[in-house]
Amino acid sequence: MSEPETVLPPPAPIRVSGIGDQAAATAQEDLHPDDQFPAEVEMTLVDHLEELRRRILRSLLAVLIGAGGCLLLVKPLVRLLEVPAKGIHFLQLAPGEFLFVSIKVAGYAGLILALPYVLYEGLAFVLPGLTRREQRLVAPAVGGSAVLFMAGLAFAWWALVPAALNFLVSYGADVVEPLWSIERYLDFVLLLMVATALAFQLPVLQMLLAALGVVKAQTMLAAWRFVVVASALAGAVLTPSTDPVTMLLLSGAITALYLVGVALARVVQRS
Numbered sequence: 062m063s064e065p066e067t068v069l070p071p072p073a074p075i076r077v078s079g080i081g082d083q084a085a086a087t088a089q090e091d092l093h094p095d096d097q098f099p100a101e102v103e104m105t106l107v108d109h110l111e112e113l114r115r116r117i118l119r120s121l122l123a124v125l126i127g128a129g130g131c132l133l134l135v136k137p138l139v140r141l142l143e144v145p146a147k148g149i150h151f152l153q154l155a156p157g158e159f160l161f162v163s164i165k166v167a168g169y170a171g172l173i174l175a176l177p178y179v180l181y182e183g184l185a186f187v188l189p190g191l192t193r194r195e196q197r198l199v200a201p202a203v204g205g206s207a208v209l210f211m212a213g214l215a216f217a218w219w220a221l222v223p224a225a226l227n228f229l230v231s232y233g234a235d236v237v238e239p240l241w242s243i244e245r246y247l248d249f250v251l252l253l254m255v256a257t258a259l260a261f262q263l264p265v266l267q268m269l270l271a272a273l274g275v276v277k278a279q280t281m282l283a284a285w286r287f288v289v290v291a292s293a294l295a296g297a298v299l300t301p302s303t304d305p306v307t308m309l310l311l312s313g314a315i316t317a318l319y320l321v322g323v324a325l326a327r328v329v330q331r332s
Contacts, residue, residue: 112186113186116182116183116185116186117182119178119182120175120178120179120182120183123175123178123179124168124171124172124175124179125171126171126175127170127171127172127173127174127175128167128168128170128171128172129167129171130171130174131166131167131170131171131174132163132164132167135163135166135167136163138166138167138170139162139163139166139243139247142166142247142250142251143246145218145222145223145226145250146226146230146241146246148230149226149230149239149240149241149246150239150240150241151240151241151242151243151246152240152241152242152243153242153243154242154244158242158243158244159243161244162243162244162247165247165248165251166247166251169251169255173214176207176210177207180203180207184199184203198268198269198272201268202265202268202269205264205265205268206262206265209258209261209262209264209265209318210258210259210261210262211258212261213254213257213258213259213260213261213262214254214257214258216257216261216314217253217254217256217257217258218254220310221253221257221300221307221310221311222250222253222254224306224307224310225249225253225300225304225306225307227306228304228305228306228307229304232304253299253300253307256299256300257299257311257314260295260299260311260314260315260318261314261318263315263318263319263322264318264319264321264322264325265322266322267281267319267322267323267325267326268322268325268326268329270326271325271326271327271329271330272329276326277326277330278323278324278326278327278330281319281322281323281326282323285319285320288316288319289316292312292313292315292316292319293308293312295311295312295315296308296309296310296311296312296315297312299311
């Protein structure tokens with residue numbers, strides 16, 4: 062009888078330290094500590110797209126959960142939004158109008174509630190590709206953006222919306238009786254608040270541009286005349302109404318925010 066053949070196991074794969082890995086590590090060590098990528102992860106383009114897809118889906122799910130919760134409390138939210146329009150009677154001009162209004166209000170409220178989580182998902186995707194110097198800008202930029210967003214909502218609620226409504230109600234009050242559509246009224250209030258909150262992000266954008274060396278604070282300050290004109294145009298475009306009071310308030314706020322952004326840019330340049 063012939064002896065059975067001895068089957069040898071396949072040789073274990075040998076991992077050779079690649080020249081590219083050594084070069085990348087050496088390049089990281091040669092960089093200034095502020096220019097290194099401490100959280101860098103090697104991923105293919107497909108892996109990046111898959112991660113982006115997962116984070117977008119989780120963000121959308123958070124918005125839907127927030128909107129669903131707000132839909133259960135939509136009537137108190139609508140009553141709260143009706144507070145600035147004192148003495149105005151609202152009408153439902155079409156079947157199902159209030160239903161669509163409820164979904165719209167819940168969607169806006171759900172987006173605001175889910176905004177911190179959406180920012181977290183965005184930062185978790187971006188941070189591995191940033192250097193230490195750029196990562197130090199993330200915390201003040203995100204924190205300042207959140208504070209300015211809420212400040213924009215508060216400014217629109219306490220200043221812009223009442224001023225616009227007072228002007229629109231008083232103008233022609235002795236000729237027509239104000240009976241407003243609930244959908245158009247809430248569109249006016251929500252769009253004005255969101256547009257103002259987005260306009261309040263201007264100082265954060267200026268700070269990031271100065272930190273990255275794109276535009277200097279001196280250049281920003283020298284362009285103040287163009288900013289005044291642009292803020293007037295922005296006030297006319299962003300406000301859903303055509304009253305001059307709201308446009309002047311918003312354009313003045315944008316100009317003031319631009320000057321605040323110039324001061325922040327100067328501080329960032331010096332540091």
